[in-house]
Amino acid sequence: MSAADSGGKRMLGVLGAGTMGVGLAALAVGRGQRVVLVESDDGQRAAAPGRVRGQLRTAQLLGALPREQEPGELLVTADLDELGAIDPAAGAVVESVTERADLKGDVLAAASAAAKDGTLITTNTSAIPVGELAAAVTDPAWLVGTHFMNPPYLVEAVEVVRGPDTGEEAMTAVHALLASLGRRAVVVGDGPGFVSNRILMRMINDAARMVGEGRAEPAALDEVFTDCLGHRMGPLATADLIGLDNVVDTLVVLHERTGDDAYRPCGPLLTAVGDGRLGRKSGEGFHSYGGVRA
């Protein structure tokens, strides 16, 4: 297909078909963009098209996508070279693999080598500083942090992290990317956990610890936040929505980089993950989701 045939359609490369990768793919497909979803695991790759369809359905149910929009094409592949098809003027790559610096570094290095020069590459890291990941890519000026919240089609604002090497052109490109997805940026500075997770993760860790200590049942603990303080969700329901495995990975990243023991993953969190209680995505976390997998 030539560029003319594509009708100026935007294209998005998504790296990793986990919870966030699938959600990001659904968001872009739902906005009519062509999506290349790159995933190395055979099982995850096989499940990805169905999971993207499921998220699209949820987004449609909740009225979170333009009704008249024809969904874009989805290609699920193990081949990073597919990213070379992205036109830097009308596309970008979002990295959304497991929250481990070595994994993210490897994937970002390979993706930046496969994509055309001048392609915006964003990392959906929860806590690893953009400045640290910049060492992995061919041109650090084109790397930006885009911390999308789960589910990305429902949460309109995205925490955007400008790293020390991020260039002005990349910032312009990231605003264009988010606008094309119907999202908007809240730009913050770089550093472990940025703004959101530097604060949220110690709160979740403490909340989980308190449940372990028996100070409050999960329902009561969250109710203090929702009903007394007026928050939309309590910390434990938020943790269940993020995924408890990701919470633990993010805490480890924060603990390693700050040395602050408030970030050392507490027993109840480690036990939950060890038992396969990962939150909403596994049907069971601090709260129960009826065994229904989102």
Place this chain on the structure above:
Amino acid sequence: MTATDAGAVGKTLLGFIEDRTKLSWTKEQDLFASGAVTSLFAMELVVFVEETFGVSVAGPDLTLDNFRTVRAMADLVARLRA
């Protein structure tokens, strides 16, 4: 399961929702207006309706309004089975 009439469909739905929310509901009550039910629970309702009553909810039927009350869901099931 054989939920053959609207009453039985409604009863099954109420049972599921009460089990999941630990609250009691009437068939006319707006599930989402109360704040007791999150919007993400709506997708669980869709999956439950599809799997329990053997229907497929798609396209223009896939709106929150069709899942807002037990009555609305029972009507949707009746319509999709007709």
